[in-house]
Amino acid sequence: MTAEAHVRPQDQGNRFLAGPGLSLTVAVDAGYLQVQRRDAPPAAFRLDTTIGRLSPLALPDGLDDAAIMTMAAIEAVLARQPAMQRLLLDVATPPQLLQRLGEDGVVTFQDDFPLILPEMFMQQPGPWIGRTRSPFAQRYVMTGDRRHPQRPPKPSGVVYARFIPWLAQTIRFHAATLEDHLPLLHRWMNDPRVDAFWNEAGSLEHHRQYLSTLIADPHMLPLVGSFDDAPFGYFELYWAKENRLAPFYDAADYDRGWHVVVGEDAFRGRDFISAWLPSLMHYMFLDDCRTQRIVGEPAAAHHQQLRNLERSGFARIKNFSFPHKRATLVMLLRERFFEDRLWLPAESPQAASSGLSARADAVL
Incomplete structure (x- = not known):
């Protein structure tokens, strides 16, 4: 394998960052892609748009x-191609x-044709969460009267x-800390629009x-979301088996749930929801x-939120009824998320303007 780059893409507006700590960017120019990382020589690829074939050049x-x-x-x-099969x-x-x-399932x-299937590729943790560790070893413990798997370190x-x-921005989820995020949480929770629900x-x-x-609770993971360097929302992820929701349905050991606060008005609206909601599910x-x-x-x-969830x-x-509210149990299956490619909306403006072909189903 050579380290020499064969292309110098000019379209620097299309940049793709891989997961935390990887600092990878991809520049796209027509049918050519160049991947760059600070501590390694660049790689180059060509995409044959007639049959949907990706060829390494360097x-x-x-x-x-x-x-x-x-x-x-x-x-x-x-x-860039949400319709690609x-x-x-x-x-x-x-x-x-x-x-x-x-071996990795990529x-x-x-x-004898090596194929990349989106529904399998998007289940690879490395590009988005920056690690590929094995699942945390299973051991059952008790929290009150709830028996559940011991949860991994946060x-x-x-x-x-x-x-x-479609936003030309990178979404990131950060583990919340008092030092970095308490002032944000304080301001957002005191917003009358947020307080009406929380x-x-x-x-x-x-x-x-x-x-x-929450930081001390093993079953909860508080996160703060940002687009590029601008924080926009607060999320609470929980393991359902130990949560207040568990008595209301047949909770499985690794079911997970979430709550959300979108704290900044500038990040409300469909384009942003279609970015942070599937990204959070993906994580x-x-x-x-x-x-x-x-x-x-x-x-x-909350009819608007329910409509957004159904579209997702x-x-x-x-x-059902909690002591404090009448609620709707909603559920997303792993199989549906990946088989229906829900991480990226099919109507994405980026896909519509892309020069890359979606004719990948013509390979076989």
């Missing part, structure tokens, strides 16, 4: 570098790279990053105690491959 010598750069190029193509990887790709990608072989820093083509307005000390409690499915369902319990009277693949299961 790769770094290290197998790990070649694999992650190839995955970044694949992600760039799929992000499959992508053929050139059979001339170095055998050791094909073997690595096949590539599947059909009649992550720190940026836990997920994905470039959003009922958590209060003093800075109240919110310090609130966030401290939860990637964080543990055993998570098969994501659940939620929005207020039954959630099914309404039933209405």
